[in-house]
Amino acid sequence: MLKIGSKGARVLALEQQLKASGELKGPADEKFDARTAAAVVAWKTANGWEDPRPQVGGKMATMLNLPKKGESGFETPKTMRGATYNAKIGRNPQVVKKVVSDFLKQRKLDFMQVQEISGYDQVLSKIPGYKLITFRNSKDHGETGVLVRDSILARDPKSIEAATGWTNTEGRPAQPRAATSVQLAGWLRVVSVHAPPGIDWVNGVPRGGDARIKSYQSLTRKLLAHTRRSKDAVLIGGDWNEGARTGGPGSPSWLAARGGLKKYMNGRIDWEMARGAKLTNMHVGRDGGSDHRIVAFTISRPR
DSSP: OBOTTOBSHHHHHHHHHHHHTTOOOSOOOSBOOHHHHHHHHHHHHHTTOSSOOSOBOHHHHHHTTOOOTTOOOSBOOSEEEEEEEEOOSSSOHHHHHHHHHHHHHHTTOSEEEEESOTTTHHHHTTSTTEEEEEOTTSTTSSOEEEEEETTBOEEEEEEEEOSSOEEOTTSOEEOOOEEEEEEETTTEEEEEEEOOSOOEEETTEEESOHHHHHHHHHHHHHHHHHHHHOOSEEEEEEEOSSOTTOOSTTSHHHHHHHHTOEEEOSSSSEEEEEESSEEEEEEEOOOTTSSSOOEEEEEEOOO
8 A cells, every 4th residue: 555654666656657647746756745645636536436545555556557565666777778859949849749759769768868848848748658857847947857768767856956047148137047867777867957058168267148157157066066966877968058178167077077977979069978887879860850969879887
Protein backbone atom coordinates (compact mmCIF):
# COMPACT_ATOMS: atom_id res chain seq x y z
CA MET A 1 0.00 0.00 0.00
CA LEU A 2 1.29 3.46 -0.95
CA LYS A 3 -0.17 6.32 1.06
CA ILE A 4 0.74 9.68 2.61
CA GLY A 5 4.19 9.32 4.15
CA SER A 6 5.43 6.69 1.68
CA LYS A 7 8.74 7.44 -0.08
CA GLY A 8 11.12 5.93 -2.61
CA ALA A 9 11.32 4.59 -6.14
CA ARG A 10 7.80 3.10 -6.19
CA VAL A 11 6.35 6.49 -5.25
CA LEU A 12 8.52 8.08 -7.95
CA ALA A 13 7.15 5.62 -10.52
CA LEU A 14 3.60 6.39 -9.36
CA GLU A 15 4.16 10.15 -9.58
CA GLN A 16 5.66 9.91 -13.05
CA GLN A 17 2.65 7.93 -14.25
CA LEU A 18 0.26 10.46 -12.70
CA LYS A 19 2.23 13.33 -14.19
CA ALA A 20 2.15 11.72 -17.65
CA SER A 21 -1.65 11.34 -17.44
CA GLY A 22 -2.08 14.93 -16.24
CA GLU A 23 -3.25 14.44 -12.64
CA LEU A 24 -0.03 15.38 -10.84
CA LYS A 25 0.95 19.04 -10.86
CA GLY A 26 4.59 19.91 -10.25
CA PRO A 27 7.65 17.64 -10.11
CA ALA A 28 7.83 13.95 -9.23
CA ASP A 29 9.85 13.98 -6.00
CA GLU A 30 9.50 10.44 -4.53
CA LYS A 31 7.37 11.73 -1.62
CA PHE A 32 3.74 10.70 -1.23
CA ASP A 33 2.40 13.96 0.17
CA ALA A 34 -0.88 15.89 -0.08
CA ARG A 35 -0.11 16.81 -3.71
CA THR A 36 0.40 13.14 -4.64
CA ALA A 37 -2.71 12.12 -2.70
CA ALA A 38 -4.80 14.66 -4.62
CA ALA A 39 -3.43 13.29 -7.90
CA VAL A 40 -4.32 9.72 -6.87
CA VAL A 41 -7.89 10.81 -6.06
CA ALA A 42 -8.13 12.65 -9.38
CA TRP A 43 -6.90 9.57 -11.26
CA LYS A 44 -9.40 7.28 -9.51
CA THR A 45 -12.25 9.71 -10.16
CA ALA A 46 -11.31 10.03 -13.84
CA ASN A 47 -11.26 6.24 -14.13
CA GLY A 48 -14.64 5.70 -12.46
CA TRP A 49 -13.61 4.30 -9.08
CA GLU A 50 -16.47 4.36 -6.58
CA ASP A 51 -14.22 4.76 -3.52
CA PRO A 52 -11.41 7.13 -4.55
CA ARG A 53 -9.41 7.09 -1.32
CA PRO A 54 -5.94 8.78 -1.46
CA GLN A 55 -3.97 5.55 -1.42
CA VAL A 56 -2.66 3.01 -3.90
CA GLY A 57 -3.34 -0.68 -3.43
CA GLY A 58 -2.58 -3.72 -5.56
CA LYS A 59 -5.29 -3.08 -8.17
CA MET A 60 -4.17 0.46 -9.00
CA ALA A 61 -0.49 -0.55 -8.86
CA THR A 62 -1.18 -3.26 -11.42
CA MET A 63 -3.16 -0.91 -13.68
CA LEU A 64 -0.27 1.60 -13.63
CA ASN A 65 2.34 -1.17 -13.98
CA LEU A 66 4.19 -0.01 -10.85
CA PRO A 67 7.22 -1.99 -9.65
CA LYS A 68 6.73 -4.47 -6.82
CA LYS A 69 7.86 -3.73 -3.29
CA GLY A 70 11.65 -3.76 -3.08
CA GLU A 71 12.03 -3.10 -6.81
CA SER A 72 12.75 0.20 -8.53
CA GLY A 73 11.25 -0.73 -11.89
CA PHE A 74 13.80 1.49 -13.65
CA GLU A 75 16.95 0.94 -15.69
CA THR A 76 20.33 2.23 -14.48
CA PRO A 77 22.59 1.70 -17.51
CA LYS A 78 26.28 2.62 -17.41
CA THR A 79 26.13 3.94 -20.97
CA MET A 80 23.40 6.19 -22.35
CA ARG A 81 22.62 8.01 -25.59
CA GLY A 82 21.91 11.70 -25.18
CA ALA A 83 21.45 14.95 -27.11
CA THR A 84 20.89 18.67 -26.67
CA TYR A 85 18.55 20.86 -28.73
CA ASN A 86 17.38 24.47 -28.62
CA ALA A 87 13.88 24.32 -30.09
CA LYS A 88 13.70 28.10 -30.83
CA ILE A 89 10.66 30.09 -29.75
CA GLY A 90 7.79 31.08 -32.06
CA ARG A 91 7.32 27.83 -33.97
CA ASN A 92 4.37 25.48 -34.46
CA PRO A 93 4.34 23.29 -31.31
CA GLN A 94 3.28 20.20 -33.25
CA VAL A 95 6.21 20.61 -35.65
CA VAL A 96 8.60 20.90 -32.71
CA LYS A 97 7.07 17.80 -31.12
CA LYS A 98 7.51 15.79 -34.35
CA VAL A 99 11.13 16.89 -34.83
CA VAL A 100 12.06 16.01 -31.26
CA SER A 101 10.04 12.78 -31.18
CA ASP A 102 11.48 11.54 -34.47
CA PHE A 103 15.04 12.23 -33.36
CA LEU A 104 14.52 10.56 -29.98
CA LYS A 105 13.28 7.41 -31.68
CA GLN A 106 15.66 7.37 -34.65
CA ARG A 107 18.74 7.75 -32.42
CA LYS A 108 17.21 5.60 -29.62
CA LEU A 109 18.03 8.30 -27.09
CA ASP A 110 17.81 7.85 -23.35
CA PHE A 111 17.56 11.59 -22.74
CA MET A 112 17.62 14.99 -24.44
CA GLN A 113 18.48 18.37 -22.93
CA VAL A 114 16.05 20.91 -24.42
CA GLN A 115 15.92 24.72 -24.36
CA GLU A 116 13.44 27.46 -25.33
CA ILE A 117 10.55 25.10 -24.61
CA SER A 118 8.14 27.24 -22.55
CA GLY A 119 5.77 27.32 -25.53
CA TYR A 120 6.16 23.61 -26.25
CA ASP A 121 6.26 21.95 -22.83
CA GLN A 122 2.70 20.65 -23.08
CA VAL A 123 3.27 18.83 -26.38
CA LEU A 124 6.75 17.61 -25.44
CA SER A 125 5.39 16.10 -22.23
CA LYS A 126 3.07 13.94 -24.37
CA ILE A 127 5.78 12.23 -26.44
CA PRO A 128 5.14 8.50 -25.93
CA GLY A 129 7.82 6.67 -23.98
CA TYR A 130 9.39 9.83 -22.50
CA LYS A 131 8.80 12.11 -19.53
CA LEU A 132 9.66 15.82 -19.48
CA ILE A 133 11.47 17.20 -16.43
CA THR A 134 10.99 20.98 -16.30
CA PHE A 135 10.04 23.80 -13.91
CA ARG A 136 7.18 25.91 -15.25
CA ASN A 137 7.37 28.20 -12.20
CA SER A 138 11.10 28.92 -12.55
CA LYS A 139 12.28 32.49 -13.12
CA ASP A 140 12.44 31.90 -16.88
CA HIS A 141 9.01 30.18 -16.90
CA GLY A 142 10.34 26.76 -17.84
CA GLU A 143 12.61 27.58 -20.76
CA THR A 144 14.74 24.47 -20.11
CA GLY A 145 14.06 20.81 -19.48
CA VAL A 146 15.29 17.24 -19.85
CA LEU A 147 13.33 14.60 -21.76
CA VAL A 148 14.00 11.17 -20.25
CA ARG A 149 13.04 7.72 -21.48
CA ASP A 150 10.36 6.32 -19.15
CA SER A 151 12.42 3.28 -18.19
CA ILE A 152 15.42 5.35 -17.02
CA LEU A 153 15.52 6.20 -13.32
CA ALA A 154 15.10 10.00 -12.97
CA ARG A 155 15.16 11.58 -9.54
CA ASP A 156 16.01 14.70 -7.51
CA PRO A 157 15.04 17.40 -10.08
CA LYS A 158 16.26 20.92 -9.35
CA SER A 159 16.02 24.39 -10.90
CA ILE A 160 19.22 26.48 -10.94
CA GLU A 161 18.39 30.14 -11.48
CA ALA A 162 20.36 33.32 -12.12
CA ALA A 163 19.92 35.95 -9.42
CA THR A 164 19.26 38.78 -11.86
CA GLY A 165 17.76 39.34 -15.29
CA TRP A 166 19.41 40.86 -18.34
CA THR A 167 18.75 43.47 -20.98
CA ASN A 168 17.76 42.47 -24.51
CA THR A 169 18.98 44.05 -27.73
CA GLU A 170 16.13 46.61 -27.65
CA GLY A 171 17.19 47.68 -24.15
CA ARG A 172 14.17 46.09 -22.44
CA PRO A 173 14.56 44.02 -19.25
CA ALA A 174 14.24 40.24 -19.57
CA GLN A 175 13.72 37.55 -16.95
CA PRO A 176 16.67 35.72 -15.35
CA ARG A 177 17.66 32.52 -17.11
CA ALA A 178 17.60 29.13 -15.41
CA ALA A 179 18.80 25.56 -15.88
CA THR A 180 17.05 22.25 -15.20
CA SER A 181 18.99 19.54 -13.36
CA VAL A 182 18.05 15.90 -12.75
CA GLN A 183 19.89 12.73 -11.70
CA LEU A 184 19.60 9.88 -14.22
CA ALA A 185 20.31 6.17 -13.85
CA GLY A 186 21.53 6.63 -10.28
CA TRP A 187 24.92 8.03 -11.32
CA LEU A 188 24.68 10.95 -13.77
CA ARG A 189 23.58 14.51 -12.95
CA VAL A 190 22.27 16.03 -16.23
CA VAL A 191 21.83 19.81 -16.50
CA SER A 192 20.11 21.60 -19.40
CA VAL A 193 21.34 25.21 -19.74
CA HIS A 194 19.88 28.23 -21.52
CA ALA A 195 22.36 31.03 -20.84
CA PRO A 196 21.75 34.77 -21.37
CA PRO A 197 22.77 36.32 -24.70
CA GLY A 198 26.43 36.16 -25.57
CA ILE A 199 29.11 38.16 -23.84
CA ASP A 200 32.40 39.05 -25.54
CA TRP A 201 35.41 38.20 -23.37
CA VAL A 202 38.37 40.27 -24.55
CA ASN A 203 41.65 39.28 -22.88
CA GLY A 204 39.63 37.68 -20.10
CA VAL A 205 37.48 40.77 -19.51
CA PRO A 206 33.71 40.53 -20.22
CA ARG A 207 32.30 43.12 -22.63
CA GLY A 208 28.60 43.77 -23.10
CA GLY A 209 25.63 45.18 -21.23
CA ASP A 210 26.17 45.23 -17.47
CA ALA A 211 22.90 43.42 -16.81
CA ARG A 212 23.77 40.63 -19.25
CA ILE A 213 27.25 40.22 -17.76
CA LYS A 214 25.88 40.02 -14.21
CA SER A 215 23.17 37.56 -15.22
CA TYR A 216 25.56 35.31 -17.14
CA GLN A 217 28.08 35.31 -14.29
CA SER A 218 25.34 34.65 -11.74
CA LEU A 219 24.10 31.59 -13.61
CA THR A 220 27.57 30.09 -14.19
CA ARG A 221 28.56 30.66 -10.55
CA LYS A 222 25.42 28.84 -9.41
CA LEU A 223 26.15 26.05 -11.87
CA LEU A 224 29.66 25.80 -10.42
CA ALA A 225 28.30 25.53 -6.88
CA HIS A 226 25.80 22.90 -8.06
CA THR A 227 28.60 20.93 -9.75
CA ARG A 228 30.84 21.04 -6.70
CA ARG A 229 28.04 19.81 -4.42
CA SER A 230 27.21 16.85 -6.66
CA LYS A 231 28.71 13.48 -5.81
CA ASP A 232 27.55 12.11 -9.17
CA ALA A 233 29.11 12.29 -12.58
CA VAL A 234 27.99 15.59 -14.12
CA LEU A 235 26.92 16.55 -17.65
CA ILE A 236 26.12 20.21 -18.34
CA GLY A 237 25.03 21.28 -21.81
CA GLY A 238 22.65 23.26 -23.93
CA ASP A 239 22.54 26.73 -25.45
CA TRP A 240 25.49 28.60 -23.94
CA ASN A 241 25.33 31.53 -26.38
CA GLU A 242 29.13 31.21 -26.30
CA GLY A 243 31.68 28.98 -27.97
CA ALA A 244 33.68 26.50 -25.93
CA ARG A 245 36.91 28.45 -26.34
CA THR A 246 35.77 31.78 -24.89
CA GLY A 247 37.11 32.55 -21.43
CA GLY A 248 36.89 35.01 -18.59
CA PRO A 249 35.17 35.40 -15.20
CA GLY A 250 31.81 33.64 -15.31
CA SER A 251 32.29 32.21 -18.80
CA PRO A 252 31.55 28.56 -19.65
CA SER A 253 35.29 27.85 -19.82
CA TRP A 254 35.69 29.42 -16.37
CA LEU A 255 32.97 27.07 -15.09
CA ALA A 256 34.62 24.03 -16.71
CA ALA A 257 38.07 24.82 -15.32
CA ARG A 258 36.85 25.34 -11.77
CA GLY A 259 34.40 22.46 -11.82
CA GLY A 260 36.84 19.90 -13.26
CA LEU A 261 34.71 19.47 -16.38
CA LYS A 262 35.98 18.49 -19.81
CA LYS A 263 34.49 20.43 -22.73
CA TYR A 264 33.04 18.55 -25.71
CA MET A 265 32.20 20.78 -28.65
CA ASN A 266 30.66 19.58 -31.88
CA GLY A 267 28.22 22.41 -32.32
CA ARG A 268 28.77 26.16 -32.42
CA ILE A 269 27.15 27.43 -29.21
CA ASP A 270 25.31 24.20 -28.27
CA TRP A 271 27.75 21.83 -26.60
CA GLU A 272 28.52 19.74 -23.52
CA MET A 273 30.94 19.59 -20.61
CA ALA A 274 31.32 16.56 -18.35
CA ARG A 275 33.00 15.35 -15.17
CA GLY A 276 33.26 11.71 -14.13
CA ALA A 277 31.91 10.52 -17.49
CA LYS A 278 33.18 10.26 -21.05
CA LEU A 279 31.45 11.43 -24.23
CA THR A 280 31.95 9.66 -27.55
CA ASN A 281 30.21 9.43 -30.94
CA MET A 282 29.53 13.18 -31.12
CA HIS A 283 27.11 13.88 -33.96
CA VAL A 284 25.55 17.10 -35.27
CA GLY A 285 22.06 16.29 -36.58
CA ARG A 286 19.26 18.19 -38.26
CA ASP A 287 17.92 21.59 -37.20
CA GLY A 288 14.30 20.70 -37.85
CA GLY A 289 13.33 24.32 -38.43
CA SER A 290 15.30 25.79 -35.54
CA ASP A 291 18.39 27.97 -35.85
CA HIS A 292 20.20 25.35 -33.74
CA ARG A 293 21.19 21.85 -34.79
CA ILE A 294 20.73 18.82 -32.55
CA VAL A 295 24.01 17.67 -30.99
CA ALA A 296 23.94 13.95 -30.09
CA PHE A 297 26.45 11.78 -28.25
CA THR A 298 27.05 8.67 -26.15
CA ILE A 299 27.97 9.13 -22.49
CA SER A 300 29.63 6.41 -20.45
CA ARG A 301 30.43 5.98 -16.78
CA PRO A 302 34.13 5.17 -16.32
CA ARG A 303 34.80 1.74 -14.89
